[in-house]
Amino acid sequence: xxxxxxxLRTFVETFGRNQTExxxxxxxxxxxxxxxxxxxxPITVNEGxxxxxxxxxxxxxxxxxxxxxxxxxxxAKPLLQNALIALxxxxxxxxxxxxxxxxxxxxxxxxxxxxxxxxxxxxxIELRDNLTTHYPSHTIVLRSLNTYADSATMExxxxxxxRLVPSRQIYLFxxxxxxxxxxxxxxxxxxLGATPHTLVQNTDFRPRDYARCAELYRLLYLKKYSxxxxxxxxxxxxxxxxxxxxxxxxxxxxxxxxxxxxxxxEYEDTLTQPLIGYDTRRPQKEGLxxxxxxxxxxxxxKNNLLFNMSAGAASFKRNRQAKSAIEFSAIYNQHLPLRQRxxxxxxxxxxxxxxxxxxxRFAL
Numbered sequence: 135x136x137x138x139x140x141x142l143r144t145f146v147e148t149f150g151r152n153q154t155e156x157x158x159x160x161x162x163x164x165x166x167x168x169x170x171x172x173x174x175x176p177i178t179v180n181e182g183x184x185x186x187x188x189x190x191x192x193x194x195x196x197x198x199x200x201x202x203x204x205x206x207x208x209x210a211k212p213l214l215q216n217a218l219i220a221l222x223x224x225x226x227x228x229x230x231x232x233x234x235x236x237x238x239x240x241x242x243x244x245x246x247x248x249x250x251x252x253x254x255x256x257x258x259i260e261l262r263d264n265l266t267t268h269y270p271s272h273t274i275v276l277r278s279l280n281t282y283a284d285s286a287t288m289e290x291x292x293x294x295x296x297r298l299v300p301s302r303q304i305y306l307f308x309x310x311x312x313x314x315x316x317x318x319x320x321x322x323x324x325x326l327g328a329t330p331h332t333l334v335q336n337t338d339f340r341p342r343d344y345a346r347c348a349e350l351y352r353l354l355y356l357k358k359y360s361x362x363x364x365x366x367x368x369x370x371x372x373x374x375x376x377x378x379x380x381x382x383x384x385x386x387x388x389x390x391x392x393x394x395x396x397x398x399x400e401y402e403d404t405l406t407q408p409l410i411g412y413d414t415r416r417p418q419k420e421g422l423x424x425x426x427x428x429x430x431x432x433x434x435x436k437n438n439l440l441f442n443m444s445a446g447a448a449s450f451k452r453n454r455q456a457k458s459a460i461e462f463s464a465i466y467n468q469h470l471p472l473r474q475r476x477x478x479x480x481x482x483x484x485x486x487x488x489x490x491x492x493x494x495r496f497a498l
Contacts, residue, residue, distance in 0.1 A: 142167060144377045145176055158244060159365035161188040170264060172257040175241040182236030188364050190244055193234040198226050203360040225484060231477040237273040238265055245408035246364065247444045248278040249401035253287045258294040266469040274466040282306050282459040283440055296464040299482050300490045305456035307441040309434030318453040322428035325421050331385035331393060339382045344372040346392045350411030358414055380409060383429055394422040396430055405439040460490060
């Protein structure tokens, strides 16, 4: 068994042993393994109708509730903010009519960003035919496709009837390319060398650290940003780390307590950092977010990886040589009833005509 197959089986078995809500508090889903001739990936299956189900399995939550939260967080002018929220709420009934919450998500590792596999046209055909046969009432969704890294996969899926729907603007740092460090990256490296905190490597994490990691994640992603983000538990972080699905690194203060951590996930030649947190109560001059991000960028450069830095903090990431790209979901719905397809078609048109310019304008 290859390392990739072993990791996939371990991931699926982890969710077979545990209730999903015990690992991710705001998520209910079924996690299964899909094996095709050219593709082996995790899939999640949702039957719909679960209010508040996290956007990593529910596009309705992502396009409505999370979009409203993002607008409140990143659009400064009250009049414009209110106009955008009114627009989002106006399309909410139509979005619900799409029934996008009854969906099969392909290659869903249950992170906000899932590095995409390479898919050619033959694999796209097998994927489409297999899932529409086994799940005839579900929309088929592949999240986290971006215009920088996944153009060939996107073309193959489009050729076989998938529609590309924009979701957000993301930022990518290409550690596969030789490039001089920007001024901000050099400053981050100097800060790494000067920090009084002790670097904690992956193998140095102990069981008592998992609860602290969960607390630091909550402080940043749930308390500072949005409760709609995946609510990862201590048990999730422990399972992912112990089973080798994520690599942890962090910074420990003199008293032995973690003050920041990052959880790296690698898939083929792509690196993501889906778990990150720091003690937001500590002085900003310590630069904890800068340090954890710099560690991941150094890892990407050292190992020739494309670092998908996900969305948000646009100027911060651009100043660290990340390039912007629009992220899409590939959606297949041709097997669904006409009424449902029409609702989805209208929503997809709105997202393309109005959503993409807004994503670029406000770096959402």
